[in-house]
Amino acid sequence: MRRVLSSLLAVFASTLLLHGADAPPYRTDADGPSNKKVLKPDGKPLEWFQLVDGQFPPEGSGHAISGELIRNEHPLRTFRIRVDRDDSQDRGVWDLPLEAEMLPYGAIWYHGSYAALCDIPLGTHLRGVFYQRAPEDKTPPPDGAFRRGITPDVAFRRCFRIEDDFSFDARQKQLWKIETVDLAENKLTARLQQDGKPVGEPKTFEVTKATRVMQGSGFAKLEAIQPGQEVLFDLTWATLYGPGRITDLWLDADARALATAQQRERNQLYVRDHGLPAWVSAVDDEQETVTVTLFSNVDPALFADLKLDAPVPKGMPPDTKTEPQANLFVAEPNLMTYDPTNDRKGGNILERTTIPAAPGSSGVQLKVKCSMMLEGYRPRRIVLVQPATWIYRTLPIEEQLFGRE
Incomplete structure (x- = not known):
């Protein structure tokens, strides 16, 4: 009995270590699959981080999900993916x-660059x-x-970042090193590389006559x-019949x-037509000024245009x-405007200041200084923002x- 009690105390202590004062007070992917419950030391469920209106989320607080784009409504910035299969799922989902x-x-x-949904x-x-x-x-x-169920990740409806495999690997400075290629069998075997060292085991992908191959400045x-x-490379049909089918390959x-x-x-052309997204951080009605915080979901090189003098008015x-x-x-949260x-x-940019960057914040x-204060100029x-x-x-x-x- 004493041995069992000691074992239970050891497990409890390890849980305290995992979710102690130095650990985030919310659940992350490090705690295991999203369809499994995780308990805090007091026995209560450890919940995922809930976004707070007007605040940027902490680093690493989101949940990673991958899948194939099967529908999008790009003006509304909404989309559907068919969630990838993984070992944590039952076949029924x-x-x-x-x-x-x-x-x-x-x-x-x-x-490898910023995009709009209509680009993908x-x-x-x-x-x-x-x-x-x-x-x-x-x-x-x-x-x-056939109405056969809903994905266990159905509650994760707000997306912080979405990217193709090219961008995902490039962002982590990873490449795939080809080990074998058999065009007769439509197979390509490659292993992921990080800093010239292999990561994980080799994977065999499907390569077909429809695969677009780019080399240098043209097709190959x-x-x-x-x-x-x-x-x-970019993929389709990932996890359906193995790791996936290669649609585009950069040599x-x-x-x-x-x-x-x-x-x-x-x-950059798209953003110049639509504007730089931001939210209102402060408003001074008497001075007719609006302070905005620019988001980090556009190429920061565009911010340089905010320093340029406005064109001389005609006449x-x-x-x-x-x-x-x-x-x-x-604008609305989906970045659409009504009219x-x-x-x-708008008017003169009175100040440009730098604040600590955060996930989502530039x-x-x-x-x-605004010529007229509109109803939509309210905090959060x-x-x-469109430079003159x-x-x-x-x-x-x-x-x-x-x-x-």
Whole structure:
């Protein structure tokens, strides 16, 4: 009996060590699969971190989920993935959909750069970090095929980051080293490399005649794939019939750099058309100023345009002195605007300050003098910031909230 009691005390002590004062007071992926309960030392369930309105989440507090993109509504920044199979799941919950929405500061990555959902083809395998739905969110779960159930991760409806395999591996500075390739059997075996050292066991992927192969500044034939090459690739059908089917394969550093550069240009154009997302941190109605915190889900190189002097107004002498200016568009958490032509005001950028960066926050704050204070300029509300040097264009009607009510 004494031995059993000692064993129980040892287990209890190890639990205290795992969830003690130095451990986060919420559950993380380190605590095991999301479909298994985890208890605190007092016997109560250890809950996942719940997002707080107007605050950025702590590092490492989200839940990792991966799956294939099967639907998206890019103007609303909502999507569905077919969740990957893994060893923690019962067969009855394999291949079920998860519906999620991007957080206003949530980042989308494709080919190693920032992206919009419309950039990513359906069928692309994605990896993401998610948080549980808001308590007031009563959205019904999507039906699985033949109404056969819901995924255990159904509550994780808010997405902090979503990215393709290219971006996921590149962000961690990892490459796949090809060990064997058999085009007759449509098989490619590769092992993940980190700092030139192998990680894990080799995996065998499917490569087909439809696989796009990039080398240097152009396309290459399948025969260009050779053992010893260090590559990146994107997948589809991951975990259905093995690790997945390769849709796109980049054979060298030049090809990967070109893909990233092209995606960066594409996204910078998108952001210039839509604006830099931010939320309102402070408002001074008497001074008619709005302080905003810019999010980190866009290329920070774009922030340099906030320092540029505004164009000289038409009819004014060319040597007229101007200052940096910006317009603030009232937006919803999905970053859509109702009537962007009228729901925007702005003026001189009075201050640009740096605050400590956090997950989702760029660490850049602006104080803008507004010509008129709009109803949407309230703390914790979302705005889109457009430097005065950017050309304003009316967005396509499907990207506006007007008419969707």
